[in-house]
Amino acid sequence: MSNALARRKLVPRHPRELDFAEGIPVNWANGDVFRSRFFDAFSTTLPEGEKFFIVSLRQFKDRLQDPALQQELKDFIRQEGLHGILHNAYNNRLGRQGVDIELITEVLRKFFAAHTKILSPRMQLTLTACAEHLTASMAHAILGRSSHLFDGADERVRALYFWHAAEEIEHKSVAFDLLKNQAKVGYIPRVLMMAYISIVFHALVFPILEHVLRNDGYTARERIGLWGKGLWWMFKPRRGGFYFDLMGHYLSWFKPGFEPWSHGDLEAYDRWIETYAESGDVRPATEAAYAVLGKAA
Template identity: 40%
Template structure:
């Protein structure tokens, strides 16, 4: 197939991980901030249906693939995504203990992705959405590890879940893209159109779920408006959570782009070295942060 840049890191499924989600994690585990906590809680709820959608969209084209390396990558991609679903469901069960109607949100998103998108759009289009969403999730590693400590005030156990998830996104970020370009034969126009679609719908779903939770928490409409205004500034301000990601995001629009045009990821080697000590994801996250702060 096409002569793509090569992945720097192997895809390594890490199974039977224990993050220790329990009552020691407060409702507002991100520095006591309701918006920041519920923003990441919304992400956690999104992931199980999203991961299933990713795996299904890639599986649509598996029968066309003969390259043994890509077939193995797809297998390992699926194993990683399955573990992400498992762990986020464990955290989502923690949200249920707070009375959040997680099942309603999961059902709503599953209907959007499977009943609407997969019935309305072609298999090539849904794979384009998958590749674009994988681009977004891979951006999370840059948000958390690129010389900043945006999760400094987060609870260590939840911070560890997102660090581990981001690390594995770095490893498999090229899989759906390779299937899309080499086997689904998605061209530049459709690739960009599905990215634009994703750029619109992804934050809309996050904010829908975020505000659903804030309303459940008892915040009035006006209180939610103020929380959202302050939170959006935190996200978009210069040096905020999203701002430094723009340069990485816009690479996707480049003709001939490939996810492995960016092979280096700050924090990856530090996390992997720490994880290999005892296979403890919480320890790995904390040691990585300590090492990068030196």
């Protein structure tokens, strides 16, 4: 099993074996309310976000003359489209719990539509490349130092996020390559956009998370306690803090000579890929990767 930091092949996969219709606990992350609902809130942003990413890259497809790059872009679009489909299915579970998914989706649709109108195609691509780096940072953390987040988690939700993480790793350089080689966007614009999207990510996810907690019936006092413990989990300055675990990968973006494939451990990813190739099922692939991470812990 290779752990070399080198570009991986994009393979769109549709995990039809994942069924979110029933049986998943409300607080699926080993009973942790904030952790469960943070990832649930994050999930609600993904279908509309994936649509924006696809459109922003499609605007540059005619500039690609190399058939290999054209195929890579097609595979990126297929992967992102499937991510939207699966997270829509997962988000329907939240709707059945009383979360106003239609309202959330409409707000997000307007948010991305406004950026389509305001930003030039080059800046739309820059926003997408920054967002893809954020998700790649999370993906490497999930398939690495932050795998403990899924200890005791429902195996279907763990499989959803491990599958998504694996494919985010596979296509983590596609938007950046277009940004650098076709759009010719320089260092300062991409750094400023990263600062912007880092703020906007929380401005979107945190209000959705608060809405979900209110829907769950927690009082104001209870929610303050959940936020206090949850923000400590996210921001605590030592291993086990979610952002601490991914910060090194995230900050690599700010290096003038940044290259996506110069960062990120791939051992668990490679085991996930090997097992999926053998089984065709994201669940055993996830458990195999999880076992590697457990042994490394």
